[in-house]
Amino acid sequence: xxxxxxxxxxxxVRIDRLTKRFDDVxxxxxxxxxxxxxEIFALLGSSGCGKxxxxxxxxxxxxxxxxxxxxxxxxxxxxxxxxxxxxxxFQSYALFPHLTVWDNIAFGLKREGMPxxxxxxxxxxxxxxxxxxxxxxRKPHQLSGGQQQRVALARALAKRPKLLLLDEPLGALDAxxxxxxxxxxxxxxKNVGVTCVLVTHDQDxxxxxADRIAIMSEGRFRQVGLPFEIYETPxxxxxxxxxxxxxxxxxxxTEDAPDYCVVTTPEGVFYVNHGVTGTEGMxxxxxxxxxxxxxxxxxxxxxxxxxxxxxxxxxxxxxxxxIYHVQLATGKRVLVSCEHSSRHDEHFQRDDPVWLCxxxxxxxxxRS
Amino acid sequence: xxxxxxxFWLAMGYxxxxxxxxxxxxxxxxESKLVSVWGGFSLxxxxxxxxxxxxxxxxxxxxxxxxxxATAAVILGTLAAFAMVRYPRFxxxxxxSAHLNAPLVVPEVITGLSLLLFFVMIQNLLxxxxxxxxxxxxxxxTFGFPEERGAFTIWAGHASIGMAFAAVxxxxxxxxxxxxxxxxxxxxxxxPFQVFYLxxxxxxxxxxxxxxxxxxxxxxxDVVTTAFLSGPASxxxxxxxxxxxxxxxxxxxxxxATITVAIVACAVFAGSLYMFRQEKKxxxxxxxxxxxxx
Ligand SMILES: Nc1ncnc2c1ncn2[C@@H]1O[C@H](COP(=O)(O)OP(=O)(O)OP(=O)(O)O)[C@@H](O)[C@H]1O
Ligand SMILES: [Mg+2]
Numbered sequence: 001x002x003x004x005x006x007x008x009x010x011x012x013v014r015i016d017r018l019t020k021r022f023d024d025v026x027x028x029x030x031x032x033x034x035x036x037x038x039e040i041f042a043l044l045g046s047s048g049c050g051k052x053x054x055x056x057x058x059x060x061x062x063x064x065x066x067x068x069x070x071x072x073x074x075x076x077x078x079x080x081x082x083x084x085x086x087x088x089x090f091q092s093y094a095l096f097p098h099l100t101v102w103d104n105i106a107f108g109l110k111r112e113g114m115p116x117x118x119x120x121x122x123x124x125x126x127x128x129x130x131x132x133x134x135x136x137x138r139k140p141h142q143l144s145g146g147q148q149q150r151v152a153l154a155r156a157l158a159k160r161p162k163l164l165l166l167d168e169p170l171g172a173l174d175a176x177x178x179x180x181x182x183x184x185x186x187x188x189x190k191n192v193g194v195t196c197v198l199v200t201h202d203q204d205x206x207x208x209x210a211d212r213i214a215i216m217s218e219g220r221f222r223q224v225g226l227p228f229e230i231y232e233t234p235x236x237x238x239x240x241x242x243x244x245x246x247x248x249x250x251x252x253x254t255e256d257a258p259d260y261c262v263v264t265t266p267e268g269v270f271y272v273n274h275g276v277t278g279t280e281g282m283x284x285x286x287x288x289x290x291x292x293x294x295x296x297x298x299x300x301x302x303x304x305x306x307x308x309x310x311x312x313x314x315x316x317x318x319x320x321x322x323i324y325h326v327q328l329a330t331g332k333r334v335l336v337s338c339e340h341s342s343r344h345d346e347h348f349q350r351d352d353p354v355w356l357c358x359x360x361x362x363x364x365x366x367r368s
Numbered sequence: 369x370x371x372x373x374x375x376f377w378l379a380m381g382y383x384x385x386x387x388x389x390x391x392x393x394x395x396x397x398x399e400s401k402l403v404s405v406w407g408g409f410s411l412x413x414x415x416x417x418x419x420x421x422x423x424x425x426x427x428x429x430x431x432x433x434x435x436x437x438a439t440a441a442v443i444l445g446t447l448a449a450f451a452m453v454r455y456p457r458f459x460x461x462x463x464x465s466a467h468l469n470a471p472l473v474v475p476e477v478i479t480g481l482s483l484l485l486f487f488v489m490i491q492n493l494l495x496x497x498x499x500x501x502x503x504x505x506x507x508x509x510t511f512g513f514p515e516e517r518g519a520f521t522i523w524a525g526h527a528s529i530g531m532a533f534a535a536v537x538x539x540x541x542x543x544x545x546x547x548x549x550x551x552x553x554x555x556x557x558x559x560p561f562q563v564f565y566l567x568x569x570x571x572x573x574x575x576x577x578x579x580x581x582x583x584x585x586x587x588x589x590d591v592v593t594t595a596f597l598s599g600p601a602s603x604x605x606x607x608x609x610x611x612x613x614x615x616x617x618x619x620x621x622x623x624x625a626t627i628t629v630a631i632v633a634c635a636v637f638a639g640s641l642y643m644f645r646q647e648k649k650x651x652x653x654x655x656x657x658x659x660x661x662x
Contacts, residue, residue: 061551081554094552098570107566108556142654159556 011073012037012195013058013163018067020053020219027053029219030067035212040189040196042206045216046242051199054216055165058197059088071162082111087161091168093152095140101127101151102136108159126154129188146177153185157192164189166198170205182208203243207231215239231289236368240287247293247334249286253365256280263365266330268308273360278367285366290337292362295324295348300357307357310334312348324348326356389629396622403617413623423608423624430588430605431631433519437526438584442576444527445534445583452535453542471532480596483525487597490514518599525597526590530583537582541575542568581639585632 013035020028027050035041043051056062058069060081069077076084087108095104105126109119127133130150140148149169156164169185170178186209189196200206206213207227214224215238223230223239234240237248251265258275263286270286278284294300300307310326313333324336334356338345348354396414400407417423448468451458471479491514497504507513511520545568553567554560591606598607605624612621 059551059555061554081551082557082559086555088552088555090548090552092546092548094546094548096549096552096567096570107553111557111562139653141650155552155556 009037010034014070016068016070018057018069019065020057020062021065026219031221033214033221033224035195035197037195038193039211040198040209042198042200042210042213043216044200044203044206044213046201049216050219051216052167055167055197055199059086059165060084085161086163086165087156087159088165088167089152089156089169091171093148095148095151097140100136101132101138104151105154105158107155112159122158126158130154145173146181149173153188157194161194164194164196166196168200169198185209215242233364234287237285237366240366245290245335246287247290251284251286253278253280253282253284261365267328267332270306270363271360272363272365276365276367287364287366288358288362290335291339293336293356293358295336295338296355297346299355305357305359307355309353309355312350312352312354315348315350322347326354392622393626393629395619396626398619401619413619416620417623426603426605426608429519429602433523433526433604434584434587437523437530437587438580440527441530441534441583442580444531445579446538446576448531448535449538449542453539468532468535471529476592479529480593483593484596487517487521516599517597518602521597522594522602522604525593526587529593530586533586534579534583537579538572538575541572545571581635
């Protein structure tokens with residue numbers, strides 16, 4: 001692929017300073033993003049943060065108050081939903097109850113005026129992709145939730161949209177089915193090769209399915225990045241707290257060098273092996289994930305590691321791992337998760353005094 | 369003991385509802401002219417009716433008005449319901465809503481009177497219709513309006529009252545309908561009108577049918593509004609019955625009423641049969657689905 005093509009692919013979907021206000025309240029607030037061709041992009045955020053509103057603007061059901069959406073460089077925000085080469089899979093699936101599975105999938109193709117033979121071929125193909133050949137004559141109410149979900153997917157893919165929108169695609173399924181379906185859905189989308197924007201409030205779903213994730217809150221993007229970037233290098237307190245479990249220590253930046261810094265907190269003085277752009281004395285928060293903390297009954301010999309003492313408050317054994325709540329001298333509680341990689345790992349009980357230690361590189365300094 | 373007690377009250381309830389109607393039906397077959405005397409079984413009064421052109425005319429006029437006013441009411445009611453449900457804000461929505469529901473709460477006498485005044489006013493404003501060109505003249509020659517009141521004014525009145533009832537029925541169906549169905553249709557390439565007839569319409573057909581039946585029966589037994597709006601050559605069945613009853617109990621009234629009850633009962637029966645069939649079809653489909661799932 002030459003450089004020019006790669007460039008076109010990078011900005012396949014371009015959202016430019018998009019804002020949507022309902023009665024002066026911004027549901028989506030000045031959002032800009034570029035999505036590459038073939039990418040699965042997830043919008044992740046808690047309820048009411050504006051995910052659906054953003055998705056509905058892409059589909060054309062809401063008109064942006066400000067900003068523009070470009071698809072392959074062409075502005076589409078003024079186009080009617082029925083003219084956009086974009087299809088959506090609805091959270092409630094929105095299958096037409098009076099039509100059979102076959103007719104539901106063929107619905108969009110018929111509106112296009114596609115020749116009959118071609119429609120049949122395309123519907124066949126879709127049925128094969130979602131493995132629903134046996135059910136063509138059924139009506140939606142005769143299908144299970146998982147089957148309905150696949151019909152909805154087939155219907156949205158049938159027109160070969162340039163952009164596929166999924167609003168909580170697995171929200172209506174129970175937990176077990178959801179896990180199985182996540183990978184299946186991702187495989188289908190990747191095989192078809194369609195660019196996809198996915199809305200979810202389930203972080204596991206976003207992590208497993210998406211190439212890139214945007215964390216949203218109050219209508220804004222707080223961080224956009226690869227799943228591991230979001231988890232390992234959150235850029236603010238909100239993101240660190242939102243994704244996974246985290247221990248946060250508020251303190252002040254007391255030393256700042258290009259390759260390390262020191263943060264002093266009431267719980268202790270922590271060494272971080274990367275510099276931050278900030279002034280000494282400023283308020284910062286350091287974050288450490290529970291699985292990056294080690295527990296031991298004696299003081300660590302390696303003095304380069306950060307270490308504090310505490311007492312076990314609760315211990316829960318899960319077989320593959322144990323989760324401990326540890327109370328520090330300041331009264332702060334720290335969550336620690338120990339993977340049992342050996343059969344003879346040390347186990348701690350309630351009220352046991354312990355040392356907690358973690359590597360300088362396990363810490364992330366958050367400035368907001 | 370409890371169940372027997374319950375059954376007793378159930379029977380009392382049915383008796384309360386149906387004995388008057390049964391009495392009427394039985395009396396319509398009474399040979400004797402007197403209500404208090406059973407003179408033996410006879411179809412005499414039906415024979416009298418069959419020869420009574422006024423009654424036959426009234427019956428067909430009533431059915432015709434009911435049919436067309438129910439149809440008009442359902443069409444207008446659908447439009448109104450759509451405006452109310454799908455457009456949360458438009459200029460004058462509150463006023464529109466109040467006017468739409470007015471016939472449900474305003475006493476019928478007032479509705480009838482105001483409609484009458486309205487039609488008279490139009491007649492006065494227009495003056496001799498011939499001056500307004502061939503179209504209105506044709507209109508007058510066909511419907512008799514605005515020169516005089518009759519079938520047309522009754523139809524218009526019934527349609528406007530029926531529209532309120534139809535709108536209520538259809539609104540509730542539209543509200544419970546998943547809005548994303550319409551969005552999905554649009555997403556898949558339907559223009560707004562296609563969305564309506566390909567997706568919305570099939571979803572609201574049952575509501576349209578029940579709205580039609582409801583407005584049909586409302587029109588069929590309406591007396592008050594009809595009395596205000598009818599002209600010399602347009603007497604509907606209920607108005608005719610009222611008139612006859614005022615002149616004393618005539619057994620032909622019983623026969624007319626029995627025929628009316630029969631028509632209504634047929635309509636209700638057809639409606640339930642349709643529902644029953646529909647349910648059976650759904651059950652059969654579901655059963656078939658489980659069969660070929662294995
Ligand atoms: N049609 C509307 N009119 C007024 N306010 C709206 C409308 N649609 C959404 N909002 C508001 O915009 C905000 C964002 O809503 P949105 O539906 O996008 O949230 P969401 O992130 O999808 O949440 P959820 O996970 O609960 O679906 C909410 O505060 C909501 O109340
Ligand atoms: Mg939502």
